[in-house]
Amino acid sequence: MARIAFILLCHKNPEGIVQQARQLSAVGDFVSIHLDARAPRQAYLQVRAEVADNPNVTFARRRVRCGWGEWSLVQATILAVEAAVEAFPRATHFYMVSGDCMAIKSAAYAHRFLDERDVDYIESFDFFESDWIKTGIKEERLIYRHIFNERTQKKVFYWMLDAQRRLGLRRRIPADLQVMIGSQWWCLRRRTVEAVLAFARARPDVVRFFRTSWIPDETYFQTLVRHLVPEQEIISRTLTFLMFSDYGMPVTFYNDQYDLLLSQDALFARKISPDAQDLRKRLGDLYASDRQDFVVSGEGRRLFQFLTGRGRIGRRFAPRFWETETSLGRDKELLIVACKKWHVAKRLLGSIKHHTNIPAIDYLFNEADTWLPDLGGIQSTLEKRTRHRRALIRMLFEYFESDRLIICLDTASIDLMHDFYSDRSTTRLLEISCTFDDGYLIGHAKRVGLAGADASPEAIERLLPTIRHDVVYESERIRDSNFAHYNRISDRQGPDDNTGPIGRFLSVSGEVARDIAETPHLFVD
Template structure:
């Protein structure tokens, strides 16, 4: 049976650290603590006194002063790891945690999981080829020597960097290493940890290299594990559930996140608010419980992205600067069908193709595999299509050799509608208004990743009103835009009313409009 030695780096809140250590060791696991040497000595003494009688707790023999982005964080981790290896010879796994981490599964579940997966869990992506670094320095982290902390000695940090760049003092990366990058929250097997400690003693050149690297806690273990362990024995992910906002700040979890956290495919989560006392108590009790069944829905990140993007006021719909001098064509007519239920719009488009000669393209800005002709590469991704929207539309008009074109858009694509209505071309809009029952909304949540097959009924019940409100919000925003040449059909409208709207939208006879309004099963889910 797996036995975990937790590696805890902390610097404050001694009472919480004592409570966390007691909770994690209650099920037979153990913990090695490194308390920042720059923190209050009284706090450290309080932790020592509070845990001195616990045989499953040990402390790093040497404490270091830690600074964000510095080698000191890696050294503190190594000191704690060495203490754990020596104190806990029966530990099979070493799991990196912070004072903000809490378990979201029971110890029994965690042990069973690790027994079933004979591998190391660590994010380990190629430093240069991956897109793991979103902003800031990339190769500058490695090829220049960093002697100062960017946060506490900003002027010296950038002065030292500029001097090295001006003098051409680039350094070489150790030739036998492929530099990797990833989250610092890993779980490694004992044999991997022992191999890593041996490597540290043997390769002083590698140690010197990383000691002057910027933010080495994101590269040191990630690189060495990949260097020492066969790729088939590495699962490139962290077992700690964490999220970041659009601004690069970690998302904090509170008391009402308990059910969401338990549904994630992870063993721990960070960052738990220090004020969420109820959540701390429930998760602490969970780890020592005998619960072995968890419904893993794993929708946390998708759900967070969805919820934080709702209801923003002041969305910009202005033309992009490279498109300000372009137009679809003054004599061209673009007809937009906006419908949240894509299958309904596609049924209507199929009928339009049968009864008119107007070409149509369905959801080309929403659906990755939309049926588009070969346009030289501009059509290959949704990102390219949206970025070069007007150029794409001109090419589609030219491809069909027509001055009239129908496209389908999701109501959320208000920026695209606004951009097209600002064009010199004639633009028309047909809104297909549909009703949404709970079954449809639940299916929609699963299709777009807001919920998984195992999402519980209580979670779904809380989610559905938000999704419904979001759809109503998109509809209202589209109507409030007050676009000219806008008509509407509805699943609750009469055939005659829908026929008039379709005929006006397409510029066809009322008879053709009625035929299309009577399309078999048009509004059926």
């Protein structure tokens, strides 16, 4: 059975370190601690004293002062790994964690998970070909030497970088290595760790190279493992669940996110707030339990993006209007049915097509499998349809040989509504206002990935108010936009009240509008 030696890198909070070491070692696993030399010596002595009677805890033979982005982080990791290899001969796996990490599965689950596949878990992507690095310098991390810290010595860091550029002091990457990059939170088998340590002793040139590279904790182990281990024995992922904000800062978890963390496809999570004492205790007790009945839904990242995006009128990375110069045609009339309940809008569209000769297409910008004629490939994907939205609509006008066309949009697609309204053509909008019970909102959350199929009732209950507010907010944005030719029908009104808006929207007689308003079961879920 798997036995894990946790490589615990920590910088502060001696009480938390002691608690974490006790929790991780309580079921027979091991812990090797490196406490940053920047921390007070008294804190280090306190940790050592409080775990002195625990044979499953050891310490790196010496402490180094750690700086973000520096070789010192790799050096501290190596020291802790060496101590663990020597002290714990029964350890089968070595798992990197920090003082902010905590288990989100039981030890029994983690051991079984690691036993199922004889592989290493480490993110390992090609440094130059992948887009793992989103911002900042890229190849400069490797081809120039870095002896200053960009965060604490910014001016001299960039002065030295610029000087090397101007003097042509590029250096060569070791010829036999393909440099890889990925998260520093890995889980490696014992033989892999021993091979990495042996390689470092045999190749001081490689160690010298990484010692003066920038942020080597994202490249050193990732490169060496890929160099030493067959590809089929590497799973390029981290077993630690972590998220980053739009600003590149790690997301912190608190007491009310226990259920969310347990449902993620990971063994650990980073980073847990030091103030979340209840969460820390519950997760510590969880690791010591025999629990195996974890339901993994994995909606965490998408849920975070949804919740943090609420309230933003202009969102980062929003779709750009590539075709603002292209007109649908001054003589064309585009009729938009906006509704959050897609089945209601489709039912209305079916009735409109039965009572009129206006061509209609339902959610072509929201639903991938919406029927569309062959238009030369522009209709093949949602991404293509949205990017070339005006060209697509113009081609549909031509295909149907009509000056009028009805389409359906989700109420969230207000950017598309604004774009079509900015065209020289005439645009009319009919919003269908619906009542949303909890059952529908839960189904909606699961359909769009905000909640997993097996999400707990507690998690759903906390999410519901936000989803309900979001639906209302979308409708308010439409009404606040003051679109011309705007009409609205509602499931809280009878056919008498809905006939007028339908007639004005379609420019049809009152009799036809009345027949459409009386569509059987129009608003039934």
